[in-house]
Amino acid sequence: MVYKLYYWPIQGRGEFIRLAFEEAGAPYEDVARTGEGMGEMMALMQNAAEAHQPFAPPFLRDGDALIGQTAAILFYLGPRLGLAPQGELERLWVHQIELTIIDLVGEIHDTHHPLDGFLYYEDQKPEALRRSQGFRARRIPKFLGWFENILKRTPEGSAYLAGGAISYADLSLFNVIEGLCYAFPRAMGGLVPDYPRVAALHRAVAARPRIKAYLASERRSPFGEEDIFRSYPELDG
Amino acid sequence: MVYKLYYWPIQGRGEFIRLAFEEAGAPYEDVARTGEGMGEMMALMQNAAEAHQPFAPPFLRDGDALIGQTAAILFYLGPRLGLAPQGELERLWVHQIELTIIDLVGEIHDTHHPLDGFLYYEDQKPEALRRSQGFRARRIPKFLGWFENILKRTPEGSAYLAGGAISYADLSLFNVIEGLCYAFPRAMGGLVPDYPRVAALHRAVAARPRIKAYLASERRSPFGEEDIFRSYPELDG
Numbered sequence: 183m184v185y186k187l188y189y190w191p192i193q194g195r196g197e198f199i200r201l202a203f204e205e206a207g208a209p210y211e212d213v214a215r216t217g218e219g220m221g222e223m224m225a226l227m228q229n230a231a232e233a234h235q236p237f238a239p240p241f242l243r244d245g246d247a248l249i250g251q252t253a254a255i256l257f258y259l260g261p262r263l264g265l266a267p268q269g270e271l272e273r274l275w276v277h278q279i280e281l282t283i284i285d286l287v288g289e290i291h292d293t294h295h296p297l298d299g300f301l302y303y304e305d306q307k308p309e310a311l312r313r314s315q316g317f318r319a320r321r322i323p324k325f326l327g328w329f330e331n332i333l334k335r336t337p338e339g340s341a342y343l344a345g346g347a348i349s350y351a352d353l354s355l356f357n358v359i360e361g362l363c364y365a366f367p368r369a370m371g372g373l374v375p376d377y378p379r380v381a382a383l384h385r386a387v388a389a390r391p392r393i394k395a396y397l398a399s400e401r402r403s404p405f406g407e408e409d410i411f412r413s414y415p416e417l418d419g
Numbered sequence: 420m421v422y423k424l425y426y427w428p429i430q431g432r433g434e435f436i437r438l439a440f441e442e443a444g445a446p447y448e449d450v451a452r453t454g455e456g457m458g459e460m461m462a463l464m465q466n467a468a469e470a471h472q473p474f475a476p477p478f479l480r481d482g483d484a485l486i487g488q489t490a491a492i493l494f495y496l497g498p499r500l501g502l503a504p505q506g507e508l509e510r511l512w513v514h515q516i517e518l519t520i521i522d523l524v525g526e527i528h529d530t531h532h533p534l535d536g537f538l539y540y541e542d543q544k545p546e547a548l549r550r551s552q553g554f555r556a557r558r559i560p561k562f563l564g565w566f567e568n569i570l571k572r573t574p575e576g577s578a579y580l581a582g583g584a585i586s587y588a589d590l591s592l593f594n595v596i597e598g599l600c601y602a603f604p605r606a607m608g609g610l611v612p613d614y615p616r617v618a619a620l621h622r623a624v625a626a627r628p629r630i631k632a633y634l635a636s637e638r639r640s641p642f643g644e645e646d647i648f649r650s651y652p653e654l655d656g
Binding site: 230231233234235236237246247249250251253254257258270271274275277278281282285288292296297298299300301306309312313315316320325328331332334335 | 467468470471472473474483484486487488490491494495507508511512514515518519522525529533534535536537538543546549550552553557562565568569571572
């Protein structure tokens with residue numbers, strides 16, 4: 183059975199789910215890549231009769247299941263794709279890491295949209311400058327420091343967050359580091375050396391054969407200024 | 420066994436968890452209510468050797484389990500407190516609603532702190548005015564409309580989100596409506612009549628005996644301007 187992923191044709195939050203499918207080699211359809219699929223996504227979002235109508239993309243259709251919220255989708259997919267540990271508490275721990283990554287993604291979005299997601303960046307540029315300052319100075323180090331500490335506690339020789347095998351949270355952390363390096367190359371250039379285990383995880387994920395193939399493929403959307411990670415040098419200090 | 424909840428001595432995100440304990444009549448210790456407990460919370464947060472060291476409060480200790488992230492804590496507690504439905508997909512649905520409520524809580528926080536959670540409100544007041552405008556005009560209706568539609572789809576006569584029995588998401592929605600009415604009384608006064616099922620759920624939860632007793636007790640922290648929901652009339656339009 184083919185999983186159906188509904189998301190805008192950008193990286194955005196959908197990318198965290200695409201990476202899980204790609205690493206697992208699981209069959210999935212990225213529905214809104216075509217005009218017809220986009221219509222299907224919009225119709226589904228507006229169908230108030232749908233029992234579990236999602237609040238916003240991304241959402242996943244798997245047979246009868248319709249699931250929204252990036253972290254909830256990954257929680258559902260994790261064991262099915264072989265990307266989550268065994269055991270309730272270990273699974274909740276990976277979920278907790280994922281929720282924290284998604285919080286970071288929200289903060290990254292708000293660096294260029296501090297006032298209103300509905301307005302253009304150009305309408306909130308001075309505010310974006312101020313928000314980015316605190317984000318670079320305090321928030322990036324707080325998040326990266328937390329991830330680094332998790333990696334310090336894993337068994338010797340493990341590059342991954344849950345120790346032992348790779349999980350979807352590793353793919354998500356890879357993606358957010360990739361995005362931060364695109365959006366804040368200067369700040370990240372100064373910071374990354376302080377977090378060697380995070381940097382090693384980023385390299386390890388990038389080198390995994392299926393991820394490497396995916397990143398080089400047409401399925402991977404390019405970075406862009408209609409997305410969460412944006413290259414605005416003025417926000418990079 | 421007594422659950423240990425670690426959170427600042429304010430309502431904040433901890434309140435969503437306290438309400439679940441209170442509705443269930445479950446024994447819990449609100450650790451950081453005392454000076455000694457606050458020290459215990461800070462020590463735990465700073466203990467990088469802790470296997471599942473949380474990123475931020477709230478977090479929960481239940482025997483060997485240590486769990487952070489409000490929605491993850493409630494996902495764990497739901498079945499244990501009798502506040503979650505049976506079945507993987509129904510539980511994920513309630514979790515998805517909870518995650519969306521927590522997203523709304525984040526947006527409410529950012530109405531008074533659009534630029535930097537580290538700075539005072541007074542340092543970002545014009546920006547807070549602008550952020551609140553869009554929040555009142557577009558975001559509150561979008562969220563309330565989604566909740567209302569969920570309630571429209573539940574079986575006849577049910578006041579609760581998952582249909583049938585009450586779940587922790589109902590308690591959370593009650594709490595966020597309570598907070599919105601405190602922070603944005605004018606805007607909510609105009610909006611609430613458009614969402615009769617949300618208003619009915621709010622009343623139904625407030626009338627539940629244990630919740631009613633809790634709200635009147637000393638265990639319920641008062642609203643205040645060091646919290647997520649704040650009464651700044653200028654942000655209410």
